[in-house]
Amino acid sequence: MTSPKRSTFRISAVAFALATALLFGFDSVPLAAQEPEVSLEAEFGGSVEVTEVLLDVLVNDRQGNVIIGLDKGDFVVEENGEPVEIESLTFYSNRLLESPSPGLASAGVTPQDVPQDRYFLLFFQDQRRNALELPRLLSRQLDAGRQAKRWIRSELQPGDWVAVVSYDVKLKVHEDFTQDRRELMAAVDRAMKGEDTGNWPSRVKEGGGPSLTQALPQGNLLRDHTKTIYDALQVLARASGEVQGRKNLLLFTIGFGDVDSFGQYRPDARYYRPTMESLNDNNVAVYPIDLMPSGFDHTFESAMNHLALDTGGRYFFNFTSFMTPLREAAESTSGYYLLSYTARHPADESGYQEVKVSTKNPEFKVQAREGYLYGDGR
Structure with missing residues (x-):
């Protein structure tokens, strides 16, 4: 899969101007006749960091079907309210075509193309501590585990990689x-029981293939660095950013989040923004799946929807089976534009x-991360 990381180089404004003059010739630009312009040096304080930004963009119709055949002219990308010039656009799919498709051919996808890998993280916020106050929560969590195993067993595609955390x-x-279905189903069982095997050096994944454990803190450091769920999401995002x-x-x-004096959700001023920024910068889209029973309104519905929208994911609620959000999340990510x-x-x-990121067709639904870190902030 094409890397989401950004290529960065720095060039001083003076060097940039000198290189331009050498390339085109000093005589080709009559400087004395030019209108006064804002120089790069004045605009950027002497030097410039040039960054190639790569964005994965999902485009679906109202029914959740992937839209194919779009080109650069169909998208609008803005920074600070100003449009930027899109330099390249490529469509990727995880599906293997058995025969030519005119629609996909127009998007540059042919039967000879190798399906692109996809990456899923199953993250269970353990509810056993809340079971005394809300007994149904534990049964909902166990049902989520059963349906997750069913999804793993019957719905995964050949290029799908899945990790399980709690x-x-x-x-x-x-x-x-891993792509090993048996190992994944056993891992879901361990998550339901709250087992903790730790991320000790002996358990770090070896060999090729994508890995979380190689980039995660090891041993007791993992506990020390994840004292809140926000910490856990940030640590997980940074580790998965290597993939x-x-x-x-x-x-x-x-x-999860803060509640104001009126009982309404508000983003945690200390943790929410750095968590959202870390998820976005490492290309992690969050799909919250509500463990509350269908039809049960609660304060943190807004929190889950907020996190989903800010990271290019989707919030799922009021469904009869956990297979529904699992299937819909997988279907909506079967093809994307880079x-x-x-x-x-x-x-x-x-x-x-x-x-x-938006499309010129207002009927299309667009999902993309909403930002990136630059400079030493990375």
Whole structure:
């Protein structure tokens, strides 16, 4: 899969101007006759960080079907409200075509293409501590585990990689990325029981293939670095950032966050933004799957929807079977567009750049991460 990472280089404004003059000739640009312009040096404080930004963009219709055949002219990408020039656009699919398809051919996909790998993280927020107050939560969690195993057994595609983790008072890794269905189903069972085998050096995945454990803190450091679920999401995002491509985090949860004096959800001022930024910068889209029973309204519905929208995922609620969100999340990510553009920031600055992606057709539903870190902030 094409890497989501960004290529970055720095060039001083003076060097940029000199290189341009050498390339085109000093005599080709009559500087004395030019209108005064804002120089790169004035605009960026002497040097520029040039970044290639890669965005995975899902485009679906109202029924959730993947839209194919779009080109650069169908998309609008904005930074700070200003459109940027899209330099390249490629469509990728995890499906193996048995025969030519005119629609996919127009998007550059042929039967000879190798299906692209997909990455899923099954993340269970353990509800056993809440079982005394809400006994149905535990039964819902166990049902989610059963349906997750069914999904693994019958729905995974050949290019799908899945990892299984959970959280109670720390992050627990039950299985690293693998395509082994038996290992994954056993890992879900361990998650349902709250077993903790730890991320000790002896358990770190060896050999080729994508891995979380190689990049995660080891031993007791994993406990020390994941004291809150926000910490766990940030640590998991950074570890999965070593895996190239979009990661789809299927988060079985009741939600989390702050509550104001009126009993309404509000983002945690300390943890929410760095968590969202870390997820976006490492190309992790969150798909919260509500563990609350259908028809049960609760405070943290807004929290789950907020996190999904901010990371390019989707919030699932009011369903009769956990297979429904699992299937719909998988279907909606069966094909995506990878677009690239060049961004420029002052070389001595760092921060988080918000990005907005849309299509010129308002009927299409677009999912994409909403920003990236630049400079030393990475």
